[in-house]
Amino acid sequence: MADVSHTDERIKQTSRLRQALIRPELGGIVGTVAVFVFFFLFAHDSGMFNAQGVMNWSVVSAQFMIIAVGACLLMIAGEFDLSVGSMIGFAGMMIAIFGVTYELPMWIAILITFAICIAFGALNGYIVVKTGLPSFIVTLATLFILRGFTIFIPQTLERKTIIGGIREAAEGDWLAAVFGAKIGKPIFQWLGDAGVISTFERGSRIGEPVVDGIPMLIIWALGLVIFGHWLLTRTRFGNWIFASGGDADAARNSGVPVTAVKIKMFMFTAFCATVFAVCQVMEFGSAGADRGLLKEFEAIIAVVIGGALLTGGYGSVIGAALGALIFGVVQQGLFFAGVESSLFRVFLGVILLAAVILNTYIRRIITGER
Amino acid sequence: MTSKMSKLLASAALVAAPFLATTAVADGHGDDLTYILVSHAPDSDSWWNTVKNGIALAGEQLDVTVEYRNPPTGDLADMARIIEQAAASQPDGIITTLADFDVLSGPIREAVDQGIDVIIMNSGTPEQTREVGALMFVGQPEYDAGLAAGQRAKDDGVESFVCVNHVISNAVVAERCRGFADGLGIDLGESMIDAGQDPSEIKNRVTAYLNANPETDAILTLGPVSADPTILAVEEMGIAGDIYFGTFDLGDNIVAGIKDGTIQWGIDQQPFLQAYLPVVVLANYDRYGVLPGNNINSGPGFVTADGLEMVEKFAGEYR
Numbered sequence: 006m007a008d009v010s011h012t013d014e015r016i017k018q019t020s021r022l023r024q025a026l027i028r029p030e031l032g033g034i035v036g037t038v039a040v041f042v043f044f045f046l047f048a049h050d051s052g053m054f055n056a057q058g059v060m061n062w063s064v065v066s067a068q069f070m071i072i073a074v075g076a077c078l079l080m081i082a083g084e085f086d087l088s089v090g091s092m093i094g095f096a097g098m099m100i101a102i103f104g105v106t107y108e109l110p111m112w113i114a115i116l117i118t119f120a121i122c123i124a125f126g127a128l129n130g131y132i133v134v135k136t137g138l139p140s141f142i143v144t145l146a147t148l149f150i151l152r153g154f155t156i157f158i159p160q161t162l163e164r165k166t167i168i169g170g171i172r173e174a175a176e177g178d179w180l181a182a183v184f185g186a187k188i189g190k191p192i193f194q195w196l197g198d199a200g201v202i203s204t205f206e207r208g209s210r211i212g213e214p215v216v217d218g219i220p221m222l223i224i225w226a227l228g229l230v231i232f233g234h235w236l237l238t239r240t241r242f243g244n245w246i247f248a249s250g251g252d253a254d255a256a257r258n259s260g261v262p263v264t265a266v267k268i269k270m271f272m273f274t275a276f277c278a279t280v281f282a283v284c285q286v287m288e289f290g291s292a293g294a295d296r297g298l299l300k301e302f303e304a305i306i307a308v309v310i311g312g313a314l315l316t317g318g319y320g321s322v323i324g325a326a327l328g329a330l331i332f333g334v335v336q337q338g339l340f341f342a343g344v345e346s347s348l349f350r351v352f353l354g355v356i357l358l359a360a361v362i363l364n365t366y367i368r369r370i371i372t373g374e375r
Numbered sequence: 376m377t378s379k380m381s382k383l384l385a386s387a388a389l390v391a392a393p394f395l396a397t398t399a400v401a402d403g404h405g406d407d408l409t410y411i412l413v414s415h416a417p418d419s420d421s422w423w424n425t426v427k428n429g430i431a432l433a434g435e436q437l438d439v440t441v442e443y444r445n446p447p448t449g450d451l452a453d454m455a456r457i458i459e460q461a462a463a464s465q466p467d468g469i470i471t472t473l474a475d476f477d478v479l480s481g482p483i484r485e486a487v488d489q490g491i492d493v494i495i496m497n498s499g500t501p502e503q504t505r506e507v508g509a510l511m512f513v514g515q516p517e518y519d520a521g522l523a524a525g526q527r528a529k530d531d532g533v534e535s536f537v538c539v540n541h542v543i544s545n546a547v548v549a550e551r552c553r554g555f556a557d558g559l560g561i562d563l564g565e566s567m568i569d570a571g572q573d574p575s576e577i578k579n580r581v582t583a584y585l586n587a588n589p590e591t592d593a594i595l596t597l598g599p600v601s602a603d604p605t606i607l608a609v610e611e612m613g614i615a616g617d618i619y620f621g622t623f624d625l626g627d628n629i630v631a632g633i634k635d636g637t638i639q640w641g642i643d644q645q646p647f648l649q650a651y652l653p654v655v656v657l658a659n660y661d662r663y664g665v666l667p668g669n670n671i672n673s674g675p676g677f678v679t680a681d682g683l684e685m686v687e688k689f690a691g692e693y694r
Contacts, residue, residue, distance in 0.1 A: 057463035065456055156543060156569060166544045169477040208488035208508060215489055285452055291477030295544035298448040340460050346443045350418070 029312035029320050032364030033327030036310060040331050040356075044338040053341035056202040056216045066333025067226035068281060069307045070326050074226075074233040075277030076304035077325035079270045081237070083250030083317030084133060084140040086274045088125075088147035089304050093297030095151040096122045096282035098159055101168035101292035104175065106159075111171075112180035119279050125151070126275025130268035148301070156294045172290030184225070184280070185287025187218030222284040226326075229277060233322035246270065250317030307332045310360045312368065331360060408439040410657055411461040412650065415474035415498065415545070417449030419572060421691075422598055422624055422646065426497075428692055429650030430470075437658045442466075449544075451475045455482045462486035468657040470650075473499030473507070474545055483507045492660065494653040497646070498547045501670050510666065513652050515644035515674035521551035523675055524621055524642055525558015528593055531639070533559060533619050536566055536593040537584055541577060541601040543569040548597055551623055555595050570601050578604035582612060593619035599626030606632050625678060630690045633680055643686070644674030647693045 044053060052058045072089050079086055096118050103114035129147055133140045159168055175181035196202045197214025205211050237243040248256035249263045257263050281300075286292050311328030313320025335356050344352055412430055416423045423445070430441040444461065446453035451474055459482045461469050469486055473479055473495045480503070487493050487508040495504045495512045504512040528536070536559065538552035549567065556563040568584055570577040581604070585591060594609070596602035602622040606629075609615045615637040622629055623642045632638035652671055660666050678686055686694050 052464040055463065057459070061456065061460045061463050064459075160543075160569075165546055165549065167475055167477075167546045169475075172477070203489070205485075205488040206490040208484065210488050215485065289452055289455060289478040289481070291475060293451055293475065293478070293544050295448075295450055296452055298450050337456070337460050340444060340457065341464055343442060346445060347418075350447060 028324075029368070030324035030327060031312070032360075032367045033311045033321075033324040033331070035367065036331050036360045036363065037327050040334050040338070044334065044342065048338055048342040051341040051343070053338060056196075056214070058341065060216045062334050062337040063223060064220060065337050066330045067220075067223040068285075069303055069329035069332050070226040071222070071229055071281045071284075072274075072277050072300060072304040073307040073311070073325040073329040074229045074322055075270075075274035076301075077308045077311065077313055077320055077322050078233055078237065078246060079274045080305070080308055080313050080315070081250045081317060081320040082246045082267055082270045083253060084130075084267055084270065085144060085305070086126075086129065086271060087141065087144040087301045088129065088151055089274065089278045090297040090300035090302075091148045091151035091155065092122055092125065092275055092278035093282045093285070093300055094155045094292075094294060095125075096279040097286045097292035097296050098155045098168070098294065100283060100286050101171055102158060102162065105168055105170050106162050108174070111175040111178035115180050115184070115283055118283070119276070122275045122279040122282075123272045126272040127268055129275070130271030133271070134264045134267050152294075159292075159294065166294035167291055168293075169291035171286050171292065175287060181287055182221075184221055184283040187220050188224065190218040193217050220284075220288065222288070225280055225284060226329075229280070230322055230326040233325075237322055242266070247318055250319075252318070303332065306357060310357065310364065312364055328360075332357070408437075408658060408661055409466045410439060410441045410468045410470060410654060411464070411466045412441060412443050412496075412653075413454065413457050413461055413469065413471040414443070414445045415449065415451060415454050415472045416445050417572075418445070418447050420449075420598075420600060422600070422626070424691065425646045425693060426650040429647040430654055432693075433651045433654035433658075437654065439654065439658050441654055449542075451478045451544075455479055458482040458486060462489055462491055465489075466491065467661055468492040468494065470494045470496055470653040470657070472497045473503055474547060476503050480507050483509065492657060494657060496649040496653055497644075498545070504670065510660070511656070512670040513649050513656075513673055515642075515672065517547055517550040518554040520623070520642055520644065520675035521554020522558045523554075524551075524595070524623075524640075524677075525555040527558075527640070527677070528555070528619065528621060529559050531619065533593040535559075535561065535591055536595055536619075537581075537588070537591050538563075538567040539570050539577065539581055539594065539596045539601040539605055540567050541570045541572055541597060551597055552595065572600060574600075574604040577601055578608045578611075581605050581608040585609075585612060585614070585618075591618070593621065596620075596622040598622075598624040599629060602626070602632070602638075603628045606637055609637065625686060625690055625694050627691050630678075630683060630687050633678060634683055634687070636680070639679070641678045642674065643676045643678050643694065645676065645694070646673075648673040 076086065099118040099121060100114050103109045103117055104111045129144055133143050156166055159166055193214050193216055197204045202214040202216055204214050237246060245261045245266045248261045249266045253263050307328035308325045309315060310331055311324030313325060339349055339352050414423055427443050430443060434441040444457050446457060455478050458471060462485060469491055471483060483493055484507045493509040495509045497514045499512055501512050540549060540552060542548050552567045553563055568580055570580050594605060596605050609618055620638045621640050622638055625641050625643050629638060629641050633641055656667060
């Protein structure tokens, strides 16, 4: 029973079954099952469910998850952050500038980048809270500002908009490994030797398994989901997040530090975007001015699929994680299913819309809300 | 909950219905060879339509299946995932651009090492192609093409220029501007402007630049996306035909511009060949084991007002 204690305590005397069902993530669970059944039926022989295929959509889903956790907590606290995508591009570029152009040790470059980006998050939150302007507008402005800097700074310093050489600069760095390494290599090698995973047939890596470890990106995604879920459901701060998003005035009157909660959530969103960016530049070894385009909407979509309300005060981190999984599986699954590329967005739109409608419908039935 | 579950299943089936139809069409060739072409272009870039037509024609003629994939927003990190995805689906070959070596070389080399034949098209260099272990490069060496264009412009008396770059994040395309500047024998300096992708924005930027720098001799645009609004800009400013105007790539408006004298020349890198030839090469390699011994240069070819007829007929479709 303890695991459902975060549900609305104002509804009293409900049956066990009903209590088990009144969860924001129910829609996400149903959607996840539906999506997997769907692709299992239509793309099972396309390589989507071999080791490489699974790794492919897992990594894409994990990427969505990282930014969805931040967006989810912020949305429950009643605010949006549209600057996530630009923040990803900006953070990656900062690492390249400090680590490659200025040749600082990579761990210092990463820490400076985190500091700058979290400061921008705090600034977003401060402006939103102090002016009372919609976060939609404030972070839209940040979206342009950060994207502009992401193009301007490398062009001024390096005369180009893609800065490479990060992998070389990060070689042997302890903090870079926390974001860019792969773990469990011996297990995957063993699986490869045992023939469970196919191995490279030629080249310098012959005999190695095609999937040689779990990227830290996935570990970060799972870690953030667990942290976010714990924060939201097991701590006093989590209650404050719900209260701030549900009715900020009522929350303030009952002593919740709404201002601090909201600013902290903006900072956490910026933190998540930076984690995404660091993992990305460590994997690919270069930062580009076009990275992270439209990722803010992908984060919001994942959160909404996961059952959170756009108006705040209701939602779940587990739901958002499932939303990210659905989004990732659908996006890559459509490629596996061989959908004509120009129809790709149509399918994506239809499936997302269906997921959200389904979700709302389920929520209305189980919560009795009109 | 059972009735709700059945409703859910019904909705799932509803979503599945059009899906089934599409898969059937995609597999309609009923052939054993499947190739995937991965581009770096965002959905909004119309130039790649020629590439789609090229692979469609090659697929039809050779009776093979060729699928086209691209990152919707043009984000190269997303493109890397698409290449990984393509490799996971075990096609007979992958044709891909190499727009950023750092990002794409890893996934491409992994595909090669899995035994998938890869051909690099459009973006990249012969050296990079060799390094990732691809069979060959089919495209236009960008710097050389820019250099040739710059030398040509210098012979025509050009001393300064503005480069209208609509894909500022693509380092390879920017080489065209650098080559052009070197061809003219001048420093690139502030001559390259980031025009963005939006037509009215591009037009305004070009107008603003030319007003601020009235001594500019020449305009270089890097594709129809930047050329079309630039044509409008020079027409509006009343300097069409007066200012030296060269462009990379072709399209309906560019061809019309060459015809009426607004544009001196267009450099055709012949995207049709970049898409068509790799399919031909891969299919014949898979079927008969024959392979051309070198990279294939699909361009540069200068298109001027002479001999426009064929170009005009197929502009935007196969040219």
